[in-house]
Amino acid sequence: MKPTIGRHCPKCNYFSSLEAHQGNYSCPNCTQHWGKLENLDNLFDEGCPFCPCRQFYLSKNFNQALGCAVMFLGIIFVPWTYGLSLPFFWLIDLVLYKRVKSIVNCYRCGTEFHNFNYPKRLKTFMHHIGLKYDKYR
Numbered sequence: 001m002k003p004t005i006g007r008h009c010p011k012c013n014y015f016s017s018l019e020a021h022q023g024n025y026s027c028p029n030c031t032q033h034w035g036k037l038e039n040l041d042n043l044f045d046e047g048c049p050f051c052p053c054r055q056f057y058l059s060k061n062f063n064q065a066l067g068c069a070v071m072f073l074g075i076i077f078v079p080w081t082y083g084l085s086l087p088f089f090w091l092i093d094l095v096l097y098k099r100v101k102s103i104v105n106c107y108r109c110g111t112e113f114h115n116f117n118y119p120k121r122l123k124t125f126m127h128h129i130g131l132k133y134d135k136y137r
């Protein structure tokens, strides 16, 4: 899977997903220049290429509807399995969730980095850090 970058254009608010490459990025819709990505390998140490932010958080591109559908099946089978279907389907849910790769998000501009190799130190969203960047969104 190729690394891609998805973001809302700060000017026209159009969401686009671009293949990651070294160099300049601009909006495919309004041609607004976004910024320059110097180095794909240490992107998360250098900071976001599109804004002055150096903090990132992880999120999962997990299909909530699918997760709910699996749990729902588990509930349907309860009368026949004496409730054993619940932990079973919960496990399926967990496996599905684990298989989904994490997306790295910029705290400040919300840019999504898909299929990137990211440093282990990155964590999921922290509310107290998010608050700091609230005013930029």
Ligand SMILES: [Zn+2]
Binding pocket: 009, 010, 011, 012, 013, 014, 027, 028, 029, 030, 031, 032
């Ligand atoms: Zn634009």
Ligand SMILES: [Zn+2]
Binding pocket: 048, 049, 050, 051, 052, 053, 106, 107, 108, 109, 110, 111
């Ligand atoms: Zn950013």
